[in-house]
Amino acid sequence: xxxxxxxxxxxxxxxxxxxxxxxxxxxxxxxxxxxxxxxxxxxxxxxxxxxxxxxxxxxxxxxxxxxxxxxxxxxxxxxxxxxxxxxxxxxxxxxxxxxxxxxxxxxxxxxxxxxxxxxxxxxxxxxxxxxxxxxxxxxxxxxxxxxxxxxxxxxxxxxxxxxxxxxxxxxxxxxxxxxxxxxxxxxxxxxxxxxxxxxxxxxxxxxxxxxxxxxxxxxxxxxxxxxxxxxxxxxxxxxxxxxxxxxxxxxxxxxxxxxxxxxxxxxxxxxxxxxxxxxxxxxxxxxxxxxxxxxxxxxxxxxxxxxxx
Numbered sequence: 424x425x426x427x428x429x430x431x432x433x434x435x436x437x438x439x440x441x442x443x444x445x446x447x448x449x450x451x452x453x454x455x456x457x458x459x460x461x462x463x464x465x466x467x468x469x470x471x472x473x474x475x476x477x478x479x480x481x482x483x484x485x486x487x488x489x490x491x492x493x494x495x496x497x498x499x500x501x502x503x504x505x506x507x508x509x510x511x512x513x514x515x516x517x518x519x520x521x522x523x524x525x526x527x528x529x530x531x532x533x534x535x536x537x538x539x540x541x542x543x544x545x546x547x548x549x550x551x552x553x554x555x556x557x558x559x560x561x562x563x564x565x566x567x568x569x570x571x572x573x574x575x576x577x578x579x580x581x582x583x584x585x586x587x588x589x590x591x592x593x594x595x596x597x598x599x600x601x602x603x604x605x606x607x608x609x610x611x612x613x614x615x616x617x618x619x620x621x622x623x624x625x626x627x628x629x630x631x632x633x634x635x636x637x638x639x640x641x642x643x644x645x646x647x648x649x650x651x652x653x654x655x656x657x658x659x660x661x662x663x664x665x666x667x668x669x670x671x672x673x674x675x676x677x678x679x680x681x682x683x684x685x686x687x688x689x690x691x692x693x694x695x696x697x698x699x700x701x702x703x704x705x706x707x708x709x710x711x712x713x714x715x716x717x718x719x720x721x722x723x724x725x726x727x728x729x730x731x732x
Contacts, residue, residue, distance in 0.1 A: 483507020527707030575621030578628025
C-alpha cells in the first residue's frame with residue numbers, strides 16, 4: 424500500500440460510484456472480503472495506517488475493531504443510524520462519526536408504502552402465483568383493502584413524517600413519539616394505545632437502548648389478529664421471537680420487514696411464513712439516493728483529510 428495516502432477500512436460493499444471515489448482518496452482495504460484469520464493478520468501489519476472506517480448503518484464499527492485502530496480518525500456510515508457505533512467510545516478516542524441524516528428519507532417512506540400495499544394486497548404471493556403457473560389451476564384467496572385503514576406510526580421524525588404524508592391519502596394517521604409534534608395527526612402518548620387504535624403499525628423510530636425490543640408481545644397483542652406490522656426502522660426495535668409467535672398463533676395478521684435483528688441472518692420461520700413480506704434492508708437502495716449518500720460522506724471524508732488530523 425502507498426506510504427503517502429491514508430488507509431481506509433471498508434467494512435461492506437458499496438456502489439461502484441462510491442467505491443471508485445474512495446479509491447481516489449485512500450488506500451482501501453476490503454475488510455469484508457477477508458476471513459477471520461486474514462483479518463487478524465491484516466490488523467497486525469496494517470492497523471496503525473488506518474485513518475478511516477467506511478461502513479454501513481447495519482454494521483457500524485465494533486468496539487474491538489475501533490480499539491485496534493490506534494490512528495483511526497473517522498467512521499463514515501453510509502446510512503442514517505449510528506446505533507451500531509459506540510459514540511461514547513468514539514468521542515473518548517477523538518474519532519469523528521459521520522452519517523447521512525435526511526438523505527434517505529423519501530426513499531424509506533416510499534418503501535414503507537410499498538410494503539404496506541404489498542403485504543395487504545399480497546403482491547409478492549400474487550407474483551409467485553402467476554410465475555409458477557398456479558393461476559391456471561385457480562385464483563388466489565382474496566387480499567385485504569388498503570384504503571380506509573387506520574395507520575399508526577411509531578416515531579415521527581423526518582422519515583415518520585414523510586410516511587405520514589403519504590399515508591394520509593389512504594386513511595387516518597396517528598402517531599406516538601417522545602413529544603407531541605405540530606402535525607395534523609392524532610397523538611398517542613402511549614405505544615399500547617396507538618397499537619390498539621391502529622390496523623397497520625409502521626415503525627420509523629430511532630434504534631437505541633430505549634427502543635430495543637420496543638415492539639414486544641404486549642404491543643403485538645394490542646395490534647391484534649387483524650393488525651399488520653411494518654418495520655423500516657431497525658431490526659432491534661422488534662422482539663423477533665414474540666413476532667414469530669404472534670404470526671404463528673394467529674394473534675397478528677401479517678408483517679412486512681425491511682430490517683432484522685441479526686442481518687443478514689433472518690429466522691427460518693420468517694423466511695417461510697406466508698404472512699410475511701421481506702426485503703433485504705433496501706429502504707435507501709436507489710441509484711439516486713445512494714449517490715447522494717456517497718456525496719455527503721465524501722464531503723465529510725475530504726474535510727477530514729484536508730484537516731490532516
